[in-house]
Amino acid sequence: MPETPLTNRPKMHTGVPSSLTTAQRWVLRGVAVADAPCGLWFLEAVAVRTGTTPDEPVDATVEELIARGFLVDTAAGLRLASIALRDDVLRDTPASVRQALREAAAEVLADAGRPAQAARQLLRVLPAVSRSARALATRLAADPAVGPSLAADLLLAAPAPGPADERLAWLVDVADNLYLAGRLDETLRMLHREVAADRYGPRQRAMLLGRLGAYYATQRPSLSLTYLGRALNQELDAAGRSWTLTMLASLAARFGHPDAAELVAAAERAHERSPSPGGGIRLALANASRATATGDLPRAARILREVDAGEPAARTQAIFLRVDRVANQIALGRYVDAATALDGVAGEIDTLGAVAQPLVTVAGLRPAAEHRRAGRGRGAGPPRVGRTRCRPAGAGPGGPARHGRGGAAAPG
DSSP states (O other): OOOOOGGGSOOOOOSOOTTOOHHHHHHHHHHHHHSSOBOHHHHHHHHHHHTOOOSSOHHHHHHHHHHTTSEEEETTEEEESOHHHHHHHHHHSOHHHHHHHHHHHHHHHHHTTOHHHHHHHHHTTTTSOOHHHHHHHHHHHTOGGGOHHHHHHHHHHSOOOSSHHHHHHHHHHHHHHHHHTTOHHHHHHHHHHHHHHTOSOHHHHHHHHHHHHHHHTTTOHHHHHHHHHHHHTSOOOHHHHHHHHHHHHHHHHHHTOTTHHHHHHHHHHHHHHSOOTTHHHHHHHHHHHHHHHTTOHHHHHHHHHHSOTTSGGGTTTHHHHHHHHHHHHHHTTOHHHHHHHHHHHHHTHHHHOGGGHHHHTTTSHHHHHTTTTTTOOGGGOOOOTTOSSSOOTTOOTTOTTSTTSOSOOOOO
16 A cells, blocks of 8 residues: 655644634643543543533544644544643643543543552642542542552642541551561651651550561561551550450461461451451461461462452452462462463552562572473472572561462551
8 A cells, every 4th residue: 555645644733822712722631641542432521521611523623633732542542642742731730620620530530440540640649629629639549440550649649637546547547558568668668757756545556566566577477466566565445455366366377386276266256256457367377377387288278368458458468368379379289370360460550569579589489380380290309499599578487388488468
C-alpha cells in the first residue's frame, strides 16, 4: 500500500493555540490529566462529574481534534499528539481546574473498577483535595488492588487525623502498608519515633510495641520477641492482649521457640475470650508451623488450606499464607503444583506485598518448586529449600529448610 502523502497527514501540534474553542480546550485537558490513553467514556464521565456542559458533543470535538493533529487514536485509547503538547496543555490549565479534573478522574476510575489508577490520580493533588476526595483516598488505601506501597503513599499524602485514637489507627494503617511494601526502614523509623514521643496511653503504647515486634520478625527474631514481650507487659485490655498473644504465639511457633506450645495455648484462650482482627488466622499459621515442625505435613496442609485469605483481616497475611502453602507443597513433593502456585504469587507480588519478594527469589523456593520441571524424578528426593547465604524475610535460625523455623512473619 502506498504511503500517505505528507501533505495529507494531520499536522502535529506542540503548543496550545488561543483559537481553540472552549469544548476543544476542555477535551485536551481531560486527555492530559488521564496520564495514559483514555476512552471516550472516560471523557464523558469526567464531564458529568465536573458538571461541564460542552458546547458540542464530546465525540464530535474529539473527531475535530484528531483531524487537526492534536489527538491520536490508538488501540489503547486517545492520547495527545506528543509529550510536549501534554506538558503545554497542563501548564495552560489553571491549578484549580487541574485539581477538579483529577479529583473527578479519580472518582470515575474508582467507579469503573480501576482503583490503582484512581489512587495515582489522587496522589497528584493530595493533600489539597475536597472532603469527598479525602474519603475516597481512605477507601482506596484499603483496597487490595491498589497495592501496599501506593496505599501507604496515599495515606501519607493526606493530612494525618488530629484526635489521638484516629491518629493511632491511621499510623497503624500506614505502618502495615509500608511493611508489606518492603519499605521496612521507613516503618521502623516511624514507629520508633512514635514510641519515643509517648503521646498515647499504655494501651496505645502496647499496640505500637506490638507492631514493632511484628515488623522486626522479618530481620531480627530475638528483637521481635523482645518487643512483643514488652507489649504484653503494658496495661492491655482484653482485645489488645488477644492481638499481642496471637502475634507472639505465631512468631514463636515459626521461630521454633521452646515455649511455643504454651504461648499458642495462652493465645487460643485469649482469642476465645476476646477475638482480635486476624487473630484466628495468626493462630492457624502458628498451628501449621507447629505441625510442620513435628513432621506432620498433611495436618499443616489441612490447616493452611482452611484459612480464608479473602477476608479483610487477612490482607496483611495473605502473601505469607500463600508462600507457606507453596513451601508445604514442596515438602510434600507436589512440585508441579508448587511451581504453578509460585507463578501466581510472583505475578501478584506488587499487590500482595513486596516484603515477601526474598521468599520467592533468594530463598530458593523457585528452584525447589521447579525440581520436577527440571527432569528430576521423585526418587531423587525433595530439594533442600532456602539453603542460601541470604536468609529470607522472617526466617528463623535454620532457614526455611528447617520446618517451622522459616518462612516469613506476618503482622496484622
